[in-house]
């Protein structure tokens with residue numbers, strides 16, 4: 127490594143926040159030459175036209191241990207691949223997700239290293255290419271701005287720890303690249319703090335003669351260089367030659383930063399800090415001239431935007447928070463004005479915005495890291511940060527590479543700087559007298575000596591540069607000659623141009639003609655299009671009709687299906703009913719047959735009964751007859767005996783005959799009367815019996831007849847019932863088959879109608895497409911006739 131201008135002492139200079147490479151106050155444009163890395167270094171004219179948006183990255187920190195312990199709900203989800211972050215918001219009892227998109231999104235699990243490699247390393251490369259770049263962290267207090275920007279500085283062994291943030295990593299990358307290129311370089315750093323609108327130098331050496339507060343925080347002024355750029359006058363600019371040196375400075379500066387414990391962060395930064403690293407790299411160029419390339423990286427850690435009540439800030443802290451919010455508010459207004467392209471951008475309203483002027487809407491390449499917390503308790507601030515960052519995405523900067531400075535210029539600038547410093551010292555002496563310690567005097571003397579040596583060296587370089595200027599002059603002359611040649615070429619070109627313009631005129635006439643034909647054609651085409659549209663409309667209507675018809679058919683077929691299903695169900699029910707009825711008829715039939723057979727049995731038994739009864743009656747009549755016959759026999763024998771007795775008596779006593787005769791005759795008369803009455807009675811009895819038998823017979827016959835009639839009647843009624851059931855089923859069957867037939871017919875009819883309609887439709891479409899085709903052909907032939915220039 128060969129550090130350029132090894133200026134061993136600290137020096138006080140005006141540190142510019144603008145694009146001009148401090149400490150060279152008047153950088154001059156030099157001839158452009160290709161960069162050793164292959165980039166078009168110094169291609170400022172091209173760069174000027176290139177607008178780039180401010181890059182906005184979002185980082186969401188993990189929940190802290192306290193938050194995890196108290197089970198704080200998370201409302202933020204990061205989708206790193208989609209570069210989106212969504213916040214779950216509850217509005218009027220409804221969950222609403224607000225989604226924001228950024229250039230890059232880093233979730234709670236993302237590591238310092240990956241953030242650096244993905245987002246910051248390319249920016250550092252741009253710095254080494256001669257651009258001014260700014261990275262700043264913005265977010266609510268306690269969301270990890272300082273963690274992201276600083277993190278852990280270095281391990282005991284000097285290595286970077288895993289939690290090292292953007293600043294230590296950027297510094298390391300710069301050194302690593304320059305060393306690897308074996309470049310001739312010089313690095314200078316400044317570290318300032320902006321607290322309650324006062325700038326202090328975090329790198330100034332401690333002065334033990336001053337009271338504690340004063341010695342640590344020397345106010346420094348912000349000045350404008352008259353060209354719109356801002357620089358900080360009196361800011362310590364330290365030259366650094368090694369990584370360790372820079373880390374020591376960083377640690378010293380960081381330890382001086384004002385921090386305090388708030389409810390939201392145990393070590394809350396109460397100020398904005400700006401760490402600037404300026405890299406000068408010597409370039410070898412054609413001839414003897416040496417050019418110096420300069421790039422600057424501003425790493426800004428803003429104080430946290432905070433809700434004063436929630437952060438628990440009071441009195442001094444509250445004023446602090448108020449100032450912080452005020453400067454952040456101005457930053458917000460500046461961002462809004464830039465996004466809305468307002469004619470006035472209120473940069474001057476706060477020191478923070480004055481310092482960041484070139485980074486917002488200027489020539490610097492800027493990257494904002496917005497930090498948020500996933501906690502539901504911080505949702506309001508998270509949404510405000512996301513809105514802020516989203517708006518910042520639209521800010522456009524016009525990055526320009528810093529112009530390279532020749533050594534001569536550098537030398538001149540250094541002289542001027544020395545003069546100015548001398549003037550400063552003189553002024554200071556004249557005012558109060560200045561005390562400089564021996565040590566410091568010796569140091570400054572040594573510094574002066576080395577500077578003088580440097581000046582000498584630069585003077586040598588200057589003479590070389592002058593030689594180079596001479597060669598450039600020659601180059602200029604040749605270029606002048608070339609210019610003359612070009613001018614004559616230009617004249618020729620003009621003549622050609624005139625000719626071409628004449629041809630163009632002719633062509634324009636042609637064009638007009640063509641335009642009119644084109645218009646006509648367009649008219650025809652528009653008509654054609656209209657008819658086409660009409661056709662399309664009709665086709666659409668037909669399609670809708672067809673659709674409707676098909677819908678109807680579908681409906682009908684679904685209805686038919688339904689009906690068929692119903693009929694099938696009905697038939698099933700009827701069949702069931704029929705089988706049931708058949709069963710019951712069979713049962714009835716069996717019951718009736720059983721009944722008939724029973725009745726027949728009964729009749730038969732009755733007949734048997736009657737016949738046995740008649741037989742018994744007959745027997746009784748016969749016994750009665752036999753008895754009567756016997757009685758008649760007895761009577762006749764009695765009569766004969768009586769006649770014999772009368773004869774004997776007649777024989778025995780003739781005297782008493784008359785008496786006896788009279789008696790006998792009376793007796794006979796009596797007996798005869800008795801017999802006559804007995805016979806009569808017997809005859810009556812027989813007659814009665816006969817009558818009763820007849821009556822019984824009649825009764826039996828009548829009951830038999832009635833039974834038979836009843837049986838016949840039940841038989842006929844059963845027959846009638848079964849006949850009626852059969853008729854009923856036949857009727858149902860007939861009706862269902864008729865319905866089926868009707869349905870089939872209607873279906874066929876519909877189908878026929880549809881096929882007819884389809885045919886008609888196809889015919890129509892065919893005819894219309896034919897017509898279209900004919901039209902189209904006509905038009906094509908017309909176009910072909912009118913010539914090749916006509917277009918559709």
Ligand SMILES: Nc1ncnc2c1ncn2[C@@H]1O[C@H](COP(=O)(O)OP(=O)(O)OP(=O)(O)O)[C@@H](O)[C@H]1O
Pocket residue numbers: 186187188190234265266267268269270271272273274391393394395396428429430431497
């Ligand atoms: N990504 C992260 N991973 C782990 N810890 C983190 C992360 N971000 C922040 N922290 C921790 O959260 C705490 C607050 O972070 P930090 O001080 O960086 O916040 P800040 O935004 O700078 O706050 P302030 O604005 O108050 O200075 C610290 O203890 C830090 O270590």
